[in-house]
Amino acid sequence: MVLLDAQREIFFNKINAIECATKWKVLVVDRKTADIINRFTSVHRLLEEKIAAVEILENARTPNSSFEVLYILHCQDKLVDCIYKDQEYPNTYPGIHIMFTDRIKPNIVDRLKNSNITTKLRSVQIGYLDFYSLESRYFQVHDEYSGLRLYHPSSAPIIRQELSNIAHGILSVCVSLGMAPNIRCYYPKSARHTSKTMSFILASQLRDIVDEYCKTHPGFQESSQKSTCLIVDRSLDSVSPFVHEFSYQAMIHDLLKIKDESYPFAIMGPNGLETRIGKLSDDDSVYVKIRHMHMRDAIERLMGDFNKFCEENTIFLDKGQATSLNDMRGMLAGLSDFQELRDEYSLHLAMAQECMNLFEKENLLSIGAVEQDLATGASPEGKTPRNVLYDLLPLLDDNKTSEADKLRLLILYIAYRDGVILQDMMRLFRHSKLPSHRQEILQNLEQLGVRNVKRLSDPSTKRKEVAKSLPAGEETYELSRFVPNIKTVMESLVQDNLDNELFPFVRDLNPETEVEVEQTSLRSSRPSWTRSRSIATRIPKEKFLVFVTGGTTYSELRSCYETAETLNKNILLGSTACNSPNEWLDFFSKFRKTREELKFPEDTSEPIPCLQAQPGKIVQQQQPTVDVPSSPFDSTSPADALPSKETEKKKGKTSKLGKLISTSKKDKGKDNDKVLTESNDKKKKKKFGVF
DSSP states (O other): OOOHHHHHHHHHHHHOOOOOSSSSSEEEOOOHHHHHHTTTTHHHHHTTTTTTEEEETTTTOOOTTTSSEEEEOSSSSHHHHHHHHTTTTTSSOOOOEEEESSSOOOOHHHHHHHTTTTEEEEEEEOOOOOOOSSSSSSSEOSOTTHHHOOOOOOOOGGHHHHHHHHHHHHHHHHHHBBOOOOEEEOOOOSSSSSGGGHHHHHHHHHHHHHHHHHHSTTTHHHBBBBBEEEEEEGGSSSGGGGHHHHHHHHHHOOOOOOOOTTTEEEETTTTEEEEEEOOOTOHHHHHHTTTTSBHHHHHHHHHHHHHHHHHHGGGGTTTTOSSSHHHHHHHHTTTSSSSHHHHHHHHHHHHHHHHHHHHHHHHHHHHHHHHHHHHHOOTTTTOOSSHHHHHHHHHHOOOSSHHHHHHHHHHHHHHHEEEEEEEHHHHHHHHHHHHHHHHHHHHHHHGGGGOOBBTTOOOOOOOOOOBBBBBOSSSSSSGOOOOOOOHHHHHHTTTTOTTTSOOOOEOOOOOOHHHHHHHHHHHHHOOOGGOHHHHHHHHHOOOEEEOOOTOOOOHHHHHHHHHHHHHTTTEEESOBOOOOOOHHHHHHHGGSSSSSHTTOOOGGGOOOOOHHGGGGGGGSSOOOOOOOOSSSEEEOTTTTOOOOOHHHHHOSSSOOOOGTTOOSSOOOOOHHHHHSSSSOOOOOOOOOOOO
């Protein structure tokens, strides 16, 4: 787990390097930072690192005068105001350490220099933590509104600022992984769409801040291993977001109602049928094994691994083997002694069964076949499809075909034809019977360079290749022939044959530097071919970071893993979001809304409890609720219900910081008792030399 491990390591190294006169310290983080930290560590792990308490910055709190405080926050004025608010209490923190997640803005520096906390301020630094490690090879930066800020027609004034925020998030990843990369970008100069320069602008901003970091951190460039960062945007592939993908991870996110990577499922327990909430993450070993497999292969793997487990445990010797999902469901009821494993298998069994039911119910066999011909521009035999329109129209006429599937078919057909004449467009709408607000989505796709309507007099041009396709055969399912453009680009990138004109370098290390390294190795009296193979294998692989501005897809996520494994390369994929096809339709449906209707977080002014608190009236602190679930599969309960004390005592995986967001204060009971028994170091007075 490259990303998670790197982010966790740099986080603990930084907080442990902060010396406090009180030895122990209070950790105060803003809500977004809590969500980031929540991805790679737990409250209990923090308490083991001389953290006396963990609190949410925006909540109404009473400072603890027994400990120094470490604030970890994003560089925003309203969050810095919360730090000043803490100083209004009669008994406050004796020392202050501040860690910004991604940068320190000049106006914030001036505020800190001229504030009344300078006498208590011990250190100010940048943590470079501003990214979400969601999978071993995938990360996200910024927030869910990022794509709209970039592509919404009214967002022109804020695009560069948004790209700057994204660039700083990518820098956090680069610093965490020790990368000072070459930077390339997707720059289709002859393209029609106005956003064609987006990747170039982002790459240029990233180059500037990487150069600035290397300048202020001497030796970083020299010590970093060879790496390349490629910046692309959603216009690289306007087809991938709408094709039905039948690999496990993509299919469950496309067809099922998965929210925040959680899915409710039923399981037979000692008291009858129980409802659980399953979490999809890298901690789920079953999910990690099957998520990029075709659904059919995933089901076979599920049953195969389950039967192997049954053979290794004597309690199942008399039950035979599971030959179907129904057999597996019955046998899972007897796994009461293996609760976590039973819950994992039950979760994926439930999702696989529901997907196959929907596959039949929604006629996805016929829909998927037409989609593959349109997306690849080829039939299963590798020939140009001749009757694609005749296959398409019955699906548009069929009332059983959902509006979303009809719209996806229309998008793929128009992309395949590179636009249709207006009369044909109206005929297609009549066949589909789509409402007008659905039809507007097609017009909004012009932001990605998709041409909807063309004139009859326009010269007939051969359709450009939308994507590389795989011929159907023993190793490729007919419904999985489509290959996202990003996979082809990744393969060319790591093999060093990517088109330099379409993907120019924005930051390229001096070639002379590389020559000098080679010359140095030639001076060695011992030729390189005599070196031990074990030494050669210890040389770190070159890192490749591909970032998709505006959002990526689950098929592209799968492509990253497949390319890395096939070519034995270290490839990471990043984006501002990973959306399912229905989420993409919803995304493009918002382009006609005003900015007021979109309600960007920066446009709303929700009150911050910390700033509204009156220090004289907060006397007693409330103990926070720390949820320690017995497994990642929590029992169903009201969304806002706090866990009971019995739940807190259960053994299992440690709790997450997100559980503290709903509480107002801390004071750790047993943990406080443990802290008070520790011998304190001699208090150290540090001079104020932060700036």
